[in-house]
Amino acid sequence: MHPLLPLCVFWLLPVALTLDEDSLLDCVPRRSVPFERDNAHLFEEEGVFNYSTMLLREDLNLLVVGAREAIYALDLSDISKKLSSTKWEVTEEQRDDCENKGKDAEMDCKNYIRILHKTDDNKMYVCGTNAFDPECDYMSYENGQLTLEKKPEDGKGKCPFDPFQRYASIMLVNDLYSATSMNFLGSEPIVMRSSPVTIRTEFKTSWLNEPTFVAMTQMPESERSLKGDDDKVYLFFSETAVECDCYNKLTVSRVARVCKGDVGGQRTLQKKWTSFLKARLDCPVLEAQLPYIIQDTYRWCDPRSSWSDCLFYSVFTPQSDTSDLSAVCVYRVSDISRVFAEGKYKTPVTVETSFVKWVMYSGDVPDPRPGACINNEAREAGINQTLDLPDPTLQFIKLRPLMDQAVLPIGSKPLLVRRGAKFTRIIVNQVQAANGEKHRVMFVGTEEGTLVKAVNYNGEMFIIEEVQLFQQRVPIKILRFSNVTGHIYAGSDHGAAQVPLATCGRSSTCLDCVLARDPYCGWDTAAGKCSLLWASQSDLIQSVIDGDASLCPEAESVVPLSRSIWPGGNLQLLCSSPSNLAKTVWEKDGKALTAAGHVQFLLDGLLILNASESDAGRYRCQSVEHSKAGIYTTIVANYQVDIGPAGSVEGNEIMPQAQTNGPSLAGLQALIVVLSVSFLALLTWNFYKGHIPQPCYRRKMEQKDEQGGCNTTVAYNEAVRSAQTEEELLEPGRDNGTNRNHSSAEAASHVPEEDALKDFLPSLQFIDDESEI
Ligand SMILES: *[C@@H]1O[C@H](CO)[C@@H](O)[C@H](O)[C@H]1NC(C)=O
Ligand SMILES: *[C@@H]1O[C@H](CO)[C@@H](O)[C@H](O)[C@H]1NC(C)=O
Ligand SMILES: *[C@@H]1O[C@H](CO)[C@@H](O)[C@H](O)[C@H]1NC(C)=O
Numbered sequence: 001m002h003p004l005l006p007l008c009v010f011w012l013l014p015v016a017l018t019l020d021e022d023s024l025l026d027c028v029p030r031r032s033v034p035f036e037r038d039n040a041h042l043f044e045e046e047g048v049f050n051y052s053t054m055l056l057r058e059d060l061n062l063l064v065v066g067a068r069e070a071i072y073a074l075d076l077s078d079i080s081k082k083l084s085s086t087k088w089e090v091t092e093e094q095r096d097d098c099e100n101k102g103k104d105a106e107m108d109c110k111n112y113i114r115i116l117h118k119t120d121d122n123k124m125y126v127c128g129t130n131a132f133d134p135e136c137d138y139m140s141y142e143n144g145q146l147t148l149e150k151k152p153e154d155g156k157g158k159c160p161f162d163p164f165q166r167y168a169s170i171m172l173v174n175d176l177y178s179a180t181s182m183n184f185l186g187s188e189p190i191v192m193r194s195s196p197v198t199i200r201t202e203f204k205t206s207w208l209n210e211p212t213f214v215a216m217t218q219m220p221e222s223e224r225s226l227k228g229d230d231d232k233v234y235l236f237f238s239e240t241a242v243e244c245d246c247y248n249k250l251t252v253s254r255v256a257r258v259c260k261g262d263v264g265g266q267r268t269l270q271k272k273w274t275s276f277l278k279a280r281l282d283c284p285v286l287e288a289q290l291p292y293i294i295q296d297t298y299r300w301c302d303p304r305s306s307w308s309d310c311l312f313y314s315v316f317t318p319q320s321d322t323s324d325l326s327a328v329c330v331y332r333v334s335d336i337s338r339v340f341a342e343g344k345y346k347t348p349v350t351v352e353t354s355f356v357k358w359v360m361y362s363g364d365v366p367d368p369r370p371g372a373c374i375n376n377e378a379r380e381a382g383i384n385q386t387l388d389l390p391d392p393t394l395q396f397i398k399l400r401p402l403m404d405q406a407v408l409p410i411g412s413k414p415l416l417v418r419r420g421a422k423f424t425r426i427i428v429n430q431v432q433a434a435n436g437e438k439h440r441v442m443f444v445g446t447e448e449g450t451l452v453k454a455v456n457y458n459g460e461m462f463i464i465e466e467v468q469l470f471q472q473r474v475p476i477k478i479l480r481f482s483n484v485t486g487h488i489y490a491g492s493d494h495g496a497a498q499v500p501l502a503t504c505g506r507s508s509t510c511l512d513c514v515l516a517r518d519p520y521c522g523w524d525t526a527a528g529k530c531s532l533l534w535a536s537q538s539d540l541i542q543s544v545i546d547g548d549a550s551l552c553p554e555a556e557s558v559v560p561l562s563r564s565i566w567p568g569g570n571l572q573l574l575c576s577s578p579s580n581l582a583k584t585v586w587e588k589d590g591k592a593l594t595a596a597g598h599v600q601f602l603l604d605g606l607l608i609l610n611a612s613e614s615d616a617g618r619y620r621c622q623s624v625e626h627s628k629a630g631i632y633t634t635i636v637a638n639y640q641v642d643i644g645p646a647g648s649v650e651g652n653e654i655m656p657q658a659q660t661n662g663p664s665l666a667g668l669q670a671l672i673v674v675l676s677v678s679f680l681a682l683l684t685w686n687f688y689k690g691h692i693p694q695p696c697y698r699r700k701m702e703q704k705d706e707q708g709g710c711n712t713t714v715a716y717n718e719a720v721r722s723a724q725t726e727e728e729l730l731e732p733g734r735d736n737g738t739n740r741n742h743s744s745a746e747a748a749s750h751v752p753e754e755d756a757l758k759d760f761l762p763s764l765q766f767i768d769d770e771s772e773i
């Protein structure tokens with residue numbers, strides 16, 4: 001992001017607000033919670049960074065955190081309590097070695113803990129990048145002491161060399177499944193199982209093509225399987241598309257899977273996966289736009305139903321930096337496994353001389369089905385393990401691991417689209433609301449250290465709140481949830497944080513508690529506070545779908561505060577609504593107040609400049625919020641303003657200068673002029689340079705959702721603009737400098753070219769048949 005951009009947004013927000021308050025209802029969280037020490041239990045240690053690996057040890061009441069050169073055992077109930085720690089530093093020799101190979105001594109040549117898993121004997125398996133020479137070790141926690149066993153194992157293929165490279169891993173019955181790159185240059189991607197027989201992927205671009213691995217999870221598909229199916233391991237990643245015949249590289253998101261029982265082939269695919277299948281994973285945010293890139297996936301399963309009802313919640317960000325939208329898409333495991341079990345394959349076809357095109361395979365498929373796990377049918381045919389698989393099946397899959405059909409999310413569209421800080425990680429928790437209905441709440445980490453809490457209520461996206469977890473605006477690198485403590489654990493480069501699923505106490509009134517529509521919270525009339533559902537004995541007032549606050553008791557009246565100013569002085573009256581979706585409305589002596597030259601509305605209050613006698617009176621600030629059930633008005637503040645000489649008013653701040661909390665009128669005016677000029681200059685410059693991804697003014701033109709909730713549709717302007725920009729990116733020969741100055745005639749002359757590009761994108765969706773070539 002451009003360094004001046006935050007400044008622009010910062011100054012534009014108040015402007016946009018005064019121009020049109022409704023404009024900001026587009027996808028804003030209802031409540032924004034700035035950083036505060038008591039938002040979360042925090043853990044950080046001086047001089048230690050990169051708290052990005054976590055292992056929940058609920059059996060030991062521990063959160064084990066891997067950072068740079070250190071591992072911590074923290075109290076799971078309060079992670080600010082460190083119980084034990086151990087260092088794992090690189091030796092001087094290792095560091096010199098790493099530095100001699102051209103790596104940065106301070107950044108790269110350290111040991112970043114990347115893998116932390118529990119082993120069957122209740123110990124732990126740990127791997128670190130170890131100055132670009134990955135190594136693994138066992139670790140135990142006994143008598144309150146974390147101890148590395150110092151029995152190092154080679155970490156190649158398990159843990160990345162490069163601390164900046166993403167990876168994924170999972171441990172199942174002492175078998176480590178890892179997806180990373182296995183050489184110093186980071187150019188040899190591998191998906192591997194380290195077991196007595198190590199099984200891995202082929203080094204072929206059709207298998208893995210410059211991948212970025214993001215998540216791995218398992219699925220117990222053998223459970224009550226009538227077909228005698230095997231358990232599977234799913235892998236989520238993005239890679240350069242082999243199937244795209246475009247000028248430039250195109251990245252696509254993928255889901256791949258392998259069978260747990262796979263031990264490789266006999267001659268073909270010896271010690272390689274015979275069950276590695278992958279498919280494109282789509283999250284269609286905008287039509288005719290570059291595919292969005294997957295960043296993380298959370299497996300959500302209902303403990304009471306079968307694996308086939310499990311869902312994968314994935315976060316996506318755009319392929320190019322020109323858009324600031326992020327999305328969450330949800331996939332059914334059953335949809336994914338159907339594509340693998342029944343779908344067609346893609347096959348490479350050489351057209352003309354050397355150009356390879358990937359098309360749908362329409363020929364005969366050998367039996368057993370390539371890539372399938374060993375099942376009853378295969379066993380009946382005498383194939384008890386993958387070693388028994390016939391050569392045609394193995395040859396087929398070696399050449400064609402990619403499925404023809406893409407996997408689409410539930411509803412063929414995202415569950416959440418939001419503009420702003422990019423999404424990085426996600427976890428999901430299901431809660432039963434007061435009326436017995438179940439809701440799945442998403443907790444999404446962002447690049448700016450915030451946690452976004454959102455629910456989709458029958459198709460309406462609603463962001464309950466966005467909480468700043470870390471003081472620094474650093475990306476959230478890991479999210480974990482413990483169903484034992486009911487807490488969420490987050491890690492960033494600067495520390496770890498622990499938060500409960502809900503902090504109902506942030507609402508101090510019944511109206512705010514109900515309109516927050518947080519399924520974890522309700523208003524306890526007897527106690528007179530907003531309480532957690534399961535912490536309260538009495539019936540709570542809650543209305544998450546409609547936001548119906550009509551049952552709320554009459555609010556207590558707000559005691560008026562007296563304020564007084566000199567004639568000619570300035571006065572600021574504060575009024576901040578608890579909700580970003582509410583409008584604040586000012587009244588003076590019972591009549592609606594409109595902004596006039598010397599009375600100005602601010603985001604969080606009212607400013608009276610150059611006061612005169614007529615400004616005296618009773619001021620009232622109301623917060624007006626719409627919900628499906630109605631319009632609710634709360635009095636937020638009451639003021640009695642008197643104009644008079646200093647000292648005439650009892651007990652209040654009397655100096656007008658002090659009350660304005662700011663510069664004098666002249667000073668203020670000068671400041672405004674300076675700021676406006678610099679802001680306009682900045683804005684002009686930013687527009688000129690094309691640095692503003694979403695022109696702030698454009699917001700006003702975008703349509704907000706009726707309820708003031710979150711739009712899942714994206715503004716037309718944005719759609720068209722990003723599509724265009726990304727098409728430009730696809731076109732190598734086009735000069736962006738001159739492109740900006742096209743006259744309409746010039747633009748028209750480009751039409752055929754652009755059409756050609758548009759044709760290419762849908763071709764990703766509608767795959768040619770092999771016979772068409
Ligand atoms: C580790 O943390 C430091 C400090 O914030 C950061 O500059 C660096 O990029 C991080 N390194 C990795 C590999 O994430
Ligand atoms: C497969 O297993 C069955 C029973 O376990 C056995 O009878 C059969 O001979 C095995 N087949 C092969 C090819 O090993
Ligand atoms: C927590 O989740 C695990 C599976 O991840 C499950 O076995 C266990 O029963 C759950 N515990 C509670 C208290 O819900």
